[in-house]
Amino acid sequence: MNLNERWGMVGHTWAVEALEHAIRTRRAAHAFLIAGAHGIGKTTLARALAKRLLCTTNDSPVAQNDLFGGAAVVNEPPCGECRACVKNAKGVHPDVMLLEGVPSRDFYNKNGSTAPPRKSDREKRILLVDQMRDMEKWLSTAPFEGKYKIGIVRRFEDANEEAQNAFLKTLEEPPSHAILILTAQDAGLLLPTIVSRCQPLNLRPLSVESVERALMEKWNANEADAQLLARISGGRLGWAVRALSTPNVLETRRAALDALNALVQEGRAERITRAEKLSKDSSELPQMLETWQTWWRDILLLASEQNARVTNVDYMNALQSHAQQLSIEDIQRALNATRTAARQLGQNANARLVTEALTLRYPRGG
Ligand SMILES: [Zn+2]
Structure with a gap:
């Protein structure tokens, strides 16, 4: 040993x-x-x-x-x-x-x-x-x-x-x-x-591969869950282990990504309605914005052909299609706007206004 x-x-x-x-x-x-x-x-x-x-x-x-x-x-x-x-x-x-x-x-x-x-x-x-x-x-x-x-x-x-x-x-x-x-x-x-x-x-993050391996070998995760959680965790094994035993972590993430994927295909009025709905539970917003940041970061990675570093591997098709349609500037702007919104929420800004402004800033694609 x-x-x-x-x-x-x-x-x-x-x-x-x-x-x-x-x-x-x-x-x-x-x-x-x-x-x-x-x-x-x-x-x-x-x-x-x-x-x-x-x-x-x-x-x-x-x-x-x-x-x-x-x-x-x-x-x-x-x-x-x-x-x-x-x-x-x-x-x-x-x-x-x-x-x-x-x-x-x-x-x-x-x-x-x-x-x-x-x-x-x-x-x-x-x-x-x-x-x-x-x-x-x-x-x-x-x-x-x-x-x-x-x-x-x-x-x-x-x-x-x-x-x-x-x-x-x-x-x-x-x-x-x-x-x-x-x-x-x-x-x-x-x-x-x-x-x-x-x-x-x-302490620094572990490699995605070693988190993935540990999840499978020591915590009996299946390969798909291990791969996804290791990537979302960014090398934080403790986070990944907790997420593995808390099913709603992956569900909440999926809901956030589905909402975003739908949102970018919608017009102004629909976005405002959606923003209002999303901001109802303001305690969920910080996590949602963090997930949204991984989405835009992934699209940016794909647009610059760094496919191996993508986090949301289970959304590869949607991410690829956005990466092909949007300009690097649009993607970078969307990522920055998401970061700004997350910061504003941390400073107790009005959740509905922040969410609404953010959704209107996103480019149209899909
Ligand atoms: Zn002892």
């Missing part, structure tokens, strides 16, 4: 190797900042690191004699078999605390209730100062079972300045048994005083 497999990781090999080396040479940091896009594998790596640190198999490989005279079995951490590894695999190790933001104050309960699962990647959450203080208190006492107490804080960009400052106190004087692992989309969103105290690990 290679190192990545032992850690339970797909890809991000350089990060696993760097961490393993640091642990073996006893130079591991007390605080880490794992950065990268949503669903890229940050929390998976944080949990794997916790499992590695708490595994009770010796740090040096131990060859155990096989009772039946076979080849010696070499146990290396994380062994996956000791009590600590089993508990970590189930997410119930008492020396690991995982915090993430809560949707509203109502959901946070000091008596250990955890945040409900996110409805989508975009769900807004806040990490509260109370949560930071609870973690600090929890870290201040000795570990229950292992050598360390490990605090993982997901999406630290959800912490406001007050909460970040509360956490900074813990980072400045951590108890010797404490290991802190933060995850964030981008280190630039955090206070520099926090970033400078953490060892950075910036």
Whole structure:
């Protein structure tokens, strides 16, 4: 079993190797900042690191004699078999605390209730100062079972300045048994005083091929789903795995693409009616515009004969026909208009007006 497999990781090999080396040479940091896009594998790596640190198999490989005279079995951490590894695999190790933001104050309960699962990647959450203080208190006492107490804080960009400052106190004087692992989309969103105290690990997307392979081999996806999800994910395996088990991700995408494909063949009045309908559920709009951006990007790729990089492979015929009919300028304008609309929505512009203006800007084709 290679190192990545032992850690339970797909890809991000350089990060696993760097961490393993640091642990073996006893130079591991007390605080880490794992950065990268949503669903890229940050929390998976944080949990794997916790499992590695708490595994009770010796740090040096131990060859155990096989009772039946076979080849010696070499146990290396994380062994996956000791009590600590089993508990970590189930997410119930008492020396690991995982915090993430809560949707509203109502959901946070000091008596250990955890945040409900996110409805989508975009769900807004806040990490509260109370949560930071609870973690600090929890870290201040000795570990229950292992050598360390490990605090993982997901999406630290959800912490406001007050909460970040509360956490900074813990980072400045951590108890010797404490290991802190933060995850964030981008280190630039955090206070520099926090970033400078953490060892950075910036995760990059995996190749589309390796996501596709992992989906088929480890998550039993069929080839068509694996190919499509790997491409839509842009190399974010965690996103693809979640999408695989959430059927409406592909349905919602299909509805968004069908609407766009119909829209570009319609006249002004029909577009206005359609825009009004589409903007009714404004919570769905950001995702829809993101999907629409992949559509225009694909047409642009096809128009410049970069077919291999197309995302929406299941719409190849429609995309090809648009690419043949539209000028590069028209396609680029449509893509830019979609990006602008997405930005405006992010700034709380009126959903109906933004959608209407956007649909009227699209070229006619089909
Ligand atoms: Zn173990």
